[in-house]
Amino acid sequence: MEKLTNRSRVVVKKEMTFLESIYLPAIFGGMWITLKHFFKRKPTIQYPEEKRPFSFVYRGKHILKRDEQGRENCTACGLCAVACPAEAITIVAAERKKGEEHLYREEKYAASYDINMLRCIFCGLCEEACPKDAVYLTEELVPSQYDRKDFIFGKDKLVQPLGTSAHPKTYKPYKK
């Protein structure tokens, strides 16, 4: 059979030679290896201070986008909820009243938009289904909680904060 690497050796049980039987050369060899590791660069990332960059296509916590005038994009069409394979999204729709034009972009809006983060599998199908450019998965992580009910994220946690213009994937400004 052909070998995959040239590093495998056939184990033979034989009498040790004198040098092998006093172990010292082997021990010094081992100590040389550990010494080399002692002076090696450490791959540790000092987490809270230093964060590893995410992949450009990373899918984290969702965001409900606003348009340039700060109006919510979502029209509560429910396509995301339909597309969701984990059935994590629950939407209650409502009609826009007079005087609310500065809040919602179209006549219908989501009165409540809940995502159960324990069900969500972060597949990004909601993002793909959305016709209104409303829901995106950001680079943010979903924080841990002590209670299961705290994992149901409502509009208070999902809607993009007012006054931020941001890249759909991150909150960072667009870069060309």
Place this chain on the structure above:
Amino acid sequence: MEIFLLDKTIIVVIVFLITLLIAMYSTWAERKVAGFIQDRLGPNRAGIFGILQPLADGVKMFMKEEIIPTQADKALFVMAPGISMLTALLTSSVIPWGSYLEINGRQVMLQITDINIGMLYIFAVVSTGVYGIMIGGWASNNKYSLMGSLRASSQMISYELAMGLALISVIMMTGTLSLKSIVEYQAINGWNIIYQPLGFLIFFICALAECNRTPFDLPESEAELVGGYHTEYSSMKLGLFLFAEYVNMFISGAIMSALFFGGYNLPFHDKLATIFSHNTLALLGTASFMLKTFMFIFIFMWIRWTVPRFRYDQLMHLGWRILLPLAMFNVVATGVVILISILWK
């Protein structure tokens, strides 16, 4: 007389504090060395580079709940860590930390006491050290602990023989048991390691075994004996056991540098004496002694994170059938060389 007592008291306190401080930071250094060898950074959160880690560990140890098993022998159970610590600290009293300081025309020895049987004293105290582990393991009333302490005592007995024989060749050369005289002998004749490489190797291996360091850490082998003799211990009593190990490590490093590496002697002593005053020179000597000791502590740690543990039969084989005959051979060879050199003259 009073001033003599005062000097001694101050030196005792200083040696005690320094020993504890170094043992404390050895725990930190051990974790740092372990981290670096395993491509990690080691503790670095408590203070810069984690130098407050020993304090945090100490506070943690004191805060932990103290558990005494119901079936344990309470008096012995409480006594054992104390014995371990006591014997570990007692050894530091005969180690020559430096030559002497001149303060107001008086000579202040940088050594607690220079008894003329210093080496015998060290041996006596070190072999008592096994009682702490033995009693701890026995009083816990736990099978693992008992196994650990049995191993500890058999290991100590086996390796003390070879250690003693390795030392006898040094004592034959220097003709004295006092550590200070051995160090001063090396100032004239060069370091003992040059004449006794085999003796040093045997002594070093036995020192590892006496300190219960890897590859001889069978008494506490955390994998198969769940901590061995200190399985049942918690809180500061466990802390004392672990701490005693580091004190022992420091002391045996100091003994090795005194016996084989010239102790507090400086190279080019005569030239340096023209530049520095006597006191500076003495302190420099102490610093070099400490440096050698730290080097040994580092080597101890380095070995610990390189070599796996011996199997029990390998341990006994190494002690009785390799080290002991080698040490005997070394004694005979040293004797022959000394005899020839006497006849030559």
